[in-house]
Amino acid sequence: LILPLVLPAVTAALLLVTAKSRRLQQLLATGGATALLLVSVALLVSVRRKGIVAAQMGAWPAPFGITLVADLFSAVMVLLSAILALAVVVYSFASIDERRQRARYYALVFVLWMGVDGAFLAGDIFNLYVWFEVMLISSFVLVALGGERLQLEGAVKYVAINVLASALLLIAIGLLYARAGTLNMADLAVKLDSAQNGGGSAALVALFLIAFGIKAAVFPLFSWLPASYPHPPAAVTALFSGLLTKVGVYAIFRLFTLVFVGWMGSFRWILLLLAAATMVTGVLGALAQSELRRLLSFHIVSQIGYPLMGLALFTRSALAGAIFFLVHVVLAKAALILVGGVTERIAGTDALARLGGFAQKEPTLAGLFLVPALALAGLPPLSGFFGKLALIRAGLAERQFAIVAVALGVSVLTLFSMVKIWTKAFWAPSSPGDRRVLSKRDRATLLLPIGSLAALTVLLGLWAGSGLALANDAAGQLLERSHYVREVLK
């Protein structure tokens, strides 16, 4: 269970000392990422077979020591981050410039990865905070690395808001400790259930929601995202979009399904409202953009609303839909951003008006754009359709018609903005301006990871039945808290 944390740490250390040789770096990064992917698959298989796994660090018994826990939801997220990170590492070989690679870019990616895995596996809230910090500090460096003007401006906003969120989180943790006398999440679940605390706790829950809401880019706390995400290299943006905000979403899920279940009743309408507002503002913001990467950044915000909607509905099928949707959106969104990186590399710009002609000149690339774009918009038989279908059916079953209407409307608008990219960047006659030509080798290293991500969204759609079954089991574990508590505190 600690392998997903030890492996990236070791790989990052090796990468730090071998920064001289580019070949060696790439070899190490690929090797480390592949090994991590295998470990993550093994973790998911063993959790699926044996149920929730918990490990006590240093053999201190549970509420006192540091606990690592993996249930199906965390195992799925760990595997997902491994798939994405491997794709991004390979994509980076051809897309990250020499200077950034020499500045130990790969080591940073692995430290980030370690933080993400740690956050998914942490069994107590303070450790969750520490892993968040590990993840954030490496993301700070990644976002600023390169030192271009726009990048630095975005980085200032990104760093400031995230440090603020961390301070709020720490304050919330202090108040929670004062109230419950423990920070182990399983222990908290037991203690908060037995003592029906009134009054101050609602503010506490809200404080946690705000802190993680900032990190997950939930309305109205999202404006840092479109300001900072478009400016670093596409590989970095893809990594962030797939990992960082999703860890925020994961933390909200974990807290509301495990610790604050008693507050779900009174926070339900807030979560529904936030979900709807996040979807709508995100997609409307995207429609107004004329630059490919900024447009996609707004879509990241918009898609955060769907899993939140699943959480707010709080039924087994809704949570299952939300988990399935998270998997789908990470894969599809990363593929889109990476395609955006390739078009920008060829055309030298990401302004939609100056792209064009890619459908003729780069038919493979166009195909690789079309698959995740349609998946994102939710067309059958691709993965997004089944995720949204599950969420919407759960919404209808709960008779929350307003949120269902919003979700459907946002889907249409998503499709519309994907069509906009398609017509302008791919179908439109190619606009004047010199195009750079990719070498055969570069083309292969760039298109291979995109192709695999796109293929995964197709496979996820074709085997949606077993995917949803897995998500359903994971949702069942989230709702059946006693298993989790028993495994941790035994």
Place this chain on the structure above:
Amino acid sequence: MSGWIAIVTGLLVGAAVYELLGRSLVRLAVGVVLLGHVSNLVLFAAEGVTRGGPPIVPIGRTMPPAAVADPLPQALILTAIVINFGLTAFMLVLAHRTHQAVGTDDLDRMRASDG
């Protein structure tokens, strides 16, 4: 004692918010540092403040004497201080580099990265 900590914390929050709302990069950094102190103080006050009761188990016994300070928040604060220190250092360097690259430290003039 807890009352004093509460008052100091309140003052610090006020100062931090005031600094954060300023337009200059340096004031942003100062505000973040102050807010870091606030969170440390909150953690410190979380379990109540006990004076002169080190949580040490005397030789030959298995339980510490009554009324000792809770060591856990202190351990948490130690971790938080280290993290805050790193973040502060990074923020200052970032502020310096941004000032060099953009040529201003006025956040209101950093609009190019917004939509």
